[in-house]
Amino acid sequence: MASVLQALAPMEPIEVPLAEAAGCASAEIIGTGPQAVPARTTLRGPHLAMAARAGMARIAVSPRPRVVIVPVGDGGQDDAAPDGDEATPNPAGLEDACTLLVATALRDDGALVFTAPHRDTGDGIALRGTVEDQLVRADLVVLLTASQAMAEACGVLQALGSVTVSDSGAEPLGVVAHGSVGPDATPVMAIAADADGTFVATEVLLRPVVRRLLDREALHSPLVRARLRGWIPGSGPARRFIPAVLGVEDGVYAVSPVPHADHDFASVARANALISSPPGAVSNDDGSTVDVVMVERAPA
Structure with missing residues (x-):
């Protein structure tokens, strides 16, 4: 990264x-x-x-960078209410919900954020047109793609410019595409849209990118050491970021992993930090010391 x-x-x-x-x-x-x-x-x-x-x-x-977010998916129709059932909520699609998460955080860092929704057609032609249309007003383009559309999104970006697709080496972030496209070499990125992965990508990747464009001295959120409350399993070959709640107990930082919730955004909605578990780490027990990334938010 x-x-x-x-x-x-x-x-x-x-x-x-x-x-x-x-x-x-x-x-x-x-x-x-x-x-x-x-x-x-x-x-x-x-x-x-x-x-x-x-x-x-x-x-x-x-200048405040202009960031265009392109949610690439099904337009939020998976969970649509039955015809004529006005009392049943019509949830946003996962990509649209992730767009709100990313846009809010990047605005907190000073970006001007726009969205350009795109419905996946499976052939890449429409997506290519959407991306090309946005380049005139973008200093950064971010594609938030449904898992089944990631290959298409990466292929479109690679056809438009110099784009690398690689494993981020971090969970649950996974595969990331990054590079530049178009006549002005506009920076582009593509990440998979899911609650935990998008939350992590926003904090450890997208916000530092915006801060870099803004020429900020501090690109990354503060990293602190904290006493673990609870237990986390060992990591595999990739670094793992775990949504958590960070506080202070007896004058020292204490952190608790957020329990997994049935609702896909309930866990990250509570989190104000990310436990950073390095590759190959053994399990951590209650009371051990762990690295924690503080999630910075604009003051209310």
Whole structure:
């Protein structure tokens, strides 16, 4: 997954009026001396007021990347209510639900997120057209594909540009496609749409990609050591990420794996962390120390 970030370059800074800079990362220093606001600072009201008092009317910022999410699947018809049964809920398709999960997290990191739904036709022609149509407004394209459509999605991307399909070496993330397509070499990624896998992919892959485009210094969420509450089995040959709840007990971090729930998003909805179990790790018992990735969310 490190190779994905290494292949990306931050977006070129642009100059905008101060009134349009809130929430963007500065690409220049504001002020002088010890009170100066360093570059890469996420600009808030006080920073902009300081810039205005320093005589600045415009400021160089890292532009917010435009991310287009393409859910590739059946359009949410698997669980549709029977005809005429208005009292029965009509659930969204899994790919559409995963789109909401990803879009919310990437917006928290500063991206401008758009969606371009696509119904799988099995021949790749329609999907290719959808992707090509989005390149004009995208700095990053993410395909969230049903498992049965992953091969088609990867084939379409490889036909459009330089795209690598490989095992991520992480569970439950699985196979990932990444590279660039189109005349402007727009970055693209494809991941399978499922509750746990999409949650993990968002935190350990997609959010770092957006932060890289924004030229943030910290690309990855904080990693801490925590005392395990409960038990987790050993890992296989791949690193395993386990949704968990992180808190503080007696002045130290404590983490509990989230029990598997019948509803496919119930577990990740509770999680505020991911236990990171390295490849080949033995089982961890209650009280042992484990690595934990903190899931960062925008303040309410």
